[in-house]
Amino acid sequence: MGIFKKDPAGALIREAIDACPDGICAATPEGRPILVNRAMNQICFELTGHTVTNAAVMRSDIEKAASKAQGGIPALAAEEDPHNNACEQKNPLIVIMKDGRVWQFAAKDLELEHGKVVQYEASDVTELYEYRQRLADNNRRVAELHRRQRDLLENIVRNNTEKELLEAKVSIHDNIGRLLIRTGQALDRDVRDEEADELFESWRNEMDDLVNSSEQVTMKENTPEKELLKVAEMIGCKVFFEGEQPAERESLLLLYAAIREALTNAVRHAGADELRVAIEKSADVYLVTISDNGSASGNDPFHEGGGLGSLRKRLEQAGGSMRVDSSEGFVLHIELPLAG
Amino acid sequence: MFNALIVEDSRVSRESFERELETIENCRLAASIENAANAVIACMKGDIDLVLMDVCTADNESGLTAAAQIKKYSPGIKVIIMTSMPEYSFLERAREAGCDSFWYKETDEIPLAEVITRTLEGDRVWPESEPEVYIGLVSAGEFTKRELEVMRALTAGHRYEEIAEEMDISVNTVKYHVKSILQKTGFRSTVQLVAEVVEKRLILPKY
Numbered sequence: 001m002g003i004f005k006k007d008p009a010g011a012l013i014r015e016a017i018d019a020c021p022d023g024i025c026a027a028t029p030e031g032r033p034i035l036v037n038r039a040m041n042q043i044c045f046e047l048t049g050h051t052v053t054n055a056a057v058m059r060s061d062i063e064k065a066a067s068k069a070q071g072g073i074p075a076l077a078a079e080e081d082p083h084n085n086a087c088e089q090k091n092p093l094i095v096i097m098k099d100g101r102v103w104q105f106a107a108k109d110l111e112l113e114h115g116k117v118v119q120y121e122a123s124d125v126t127e128l129y130e131y132r133q134r135l136a137d138n139n140r141r142v143a144e145l146h147r148r149q150r151d152l153l154e155n156i157v158r159n160n161t162e163k164e165l166l167e168a169k170v171s172i173h174d175n176i177g178r179l180l181i182r183t184g185q186a187l188d189r190d191v192r193d194e195e196a197d198e199l200f201e202s203w204r205n206e207m208d209d210l211v212n213s214s215e216q217v218t219m220k221e222n223t224p225e226k227e228l229l230k231v232a233e234m235i236g237c238k239v240f241f242e243g244e245q246p247a248e249r250e251s252l253l254l255l256y257a258a259i260r261e262a263l264t265n266a267v268r269h270a271g272a273d274e275l276r277v278a279i280e281k282s283a284d285v286y287l288v289t290i291s292d293n294g295s296a297s298g299n300d301p302f303h304e305g306g307g308l309g310s311l312r313k314r315l316e317q318a319g320g321s322m323r324v325d326s327s328e329g330f331v332l333h334i335e336l337p338l339a340g
Numbered sequence: 341m342f343n344a345l346i347v348e349d350s351r352v353s354r355e356s357f358e359r360e361l362e363t364i365e366n367c368r369l370a371a372s373i374e375n376a377a378n379a380v381i382a383c384m385k386g387d388i389d390l391v392l393m394d395v396c397t398a399d400n401e402s403g404l405t406a407a408a409q410i411k412k413y414s415p416g417i418k419v420i421i422m423t424s425m426p427e428y429s430f431l432e433r434a435r436e437a438g439c440d441s442f443w444y445k446e447t448d449e450i451p452l453a454e455v456i457t458r459t460l461e462g463d464r465v466w467p468e469s470e471p472e473v474y475i476g477l478v479s480a481g482e483f484t485k486r487e488l489e490v491m492r493a494l495t496a497g498h499r500y501e502e503i504a505e506e507m508d509i510s511v512n513t514v515k516y517h518v519k520s521i522l523q524k525t526g527f528r529s530t531v532q533l534v535a536e537v538v539e540k541r542l543i544l545p546k547y
Contacts, residue, residue, distance in 0.1 A: 146497075146499060149497065149531060150497040152531065152535075153495060153496075153497050153534060153538070156534070156535055156538045156539065160538070160539055224375065224398075224399065227373050227374060227375055227378050227398075228378060228381075230371065230373065230378075231371070231373065231378045231379075231381040231382040232381065234370075234371060234381075234382050234385065234387065235381060235382070235384045235385040236385065253399050256399075257377070260377055260378070260380075260381060263381060264380065264381060264384065267381075267384060267385075268384060268413075
């Protein structure tokens with residue numbers, strides 16, 4: 001400070017620096033202040049209870065105040081700014097004052113003619129900080145809306161199917177209601193044979209529809225085993241199962257996708273006529289081993305083609321995994337996620 | 341004698357196709373199944389000459405994917421794609437897969453039996469146009485190819501950024517397409533659009 005006292009130009013500079021709304025402080029590396037402007041003194045006073053007497057102490061006080069406020073405070077200078085190079089601090093300190101203003105502190109080492117100087121700066125980033133907060137909030141909201149939209153899409157398809165099933169059921173319900181009334185009326189009086197036949201026919205049709213529609217309702221829960229065994233038999237391959245099949249629908253469908261792939265490979269490339277599927281349930285996964293009696297030998301060149309590749313992708317997307325062991329024949333090891 | 345495989349997951353439709361097949365003299369039913377992926381296996385040994393293939397089959401397996409597989413290994417097997425869905429991409433994808441014929445279950449003017457006989461004789465029977473579907477104020481035919489692609493990505497739940505990357509265009513171009521689609525249809529939001537597109541089955545993202 002003293003260096004400007006006798007120099008009128010210095011006094012002008014000093015005045016200008018004091019008028020600066022940002023905090024400025026220059027100090028020796030040990031912390032002895034050379035120049036502190038009004039704003040910096042004020043910020044320091046608000047934070048620590050005294051003006052800047054030692055810049056190094058001020059720095060550690062600010063660091064403490066900033067770390068108290070850490071968590072949830074986005075670093076404002078986090079984006080790489082090509083104009084700020086290495087001499088500037090990587091993570092600027094952010095301090096929120098009691099009155100809501102937000103200051104960002106930065107320290108810069110300067111090499112001057114007569115030695116090293118550390119320049120401290122405090123800039124008012126209140127507005128920027130608020131925008132940043134609002135942006136973060138908005139991003140969170142966008143992500144949430146997007147998640148809900150995805151759920152909605154899933155539901156549109158399901159709701160449409162359910163709507164159609166419901167319509168079918170309502171129609172059956174109405175038809176049966178009408179039939180009941182007609183039958184009741186018919187029982188109350190003598191019925192002609194043709195009328196009785198017609199009624200009987202109507203009942204039979206209605207019952208057929210009922211059976212069909214209830215099959216449609218439960219169809220999604222059918223076990224895929226029966227149909228797989230049927231097509232395997234068509235190509236002369238027997239499939240043997242050991243262990244309990246997954247109860248989770250998704251894992252069950254993945255299991256059958258894997259069995260189909262293994263079956264296709266075994267028959268097409270190794271002439272197998274038997275396929276073994278062993279399922280073991282561990283604490284958090286189903287371990288499945290699929291092997292065959294085909295002629296694939298360890299010498300055959302093996303590469304993971306389209307079918308196996310897409311099976312691996314499907315398994316990994318669902319949180320499962322796949323390993324091919326072609327050292328002796330061809331064995332497919334897969335892991336399927338257990339629910340939960 | 342031709343051996344036919346029926347792939348259809350609705351029992352009512354399956355039974356009606358089986359009856360239809362019975363009326364064709366030189367055809368017999370080898371098997372009826374519900375899951376298209378199993379059809380690929382059933383066709384491996386060369387006993388099947390004809391496949392009547394639904395597109396949206398059991399457990400979300402796509403009949404078009406299965407048809408492409410069957411045609412890849414056994415191009416001699418005749419495949420007829422049957423669907424009741426107006427999904428715009430099905431026709432094109434069936435052609436790409438090398439399918440022989442294509443039949444719209446509910447709206448086609450040619451009866452299935454005729455499609456089967458002609459296909460077995462080596463004819464290719466295709467509908468002249470896709471069923472007309474209205475999305476908001478416009479017929480689906482009025483969307484451009486790019487707009488349809490954007491709509492497909494929207495129904496799959498992708499964000500503008502993801503769509504831009506998938507289609508190798510800028511986010512602003514995606515927004516431009518979306519705006520144009522909304523203007524054509526008169527919808528106020530993409531949610532409304534997607535709901536309509538899926539409900540009318542113009543786009544079925546799973547198949």
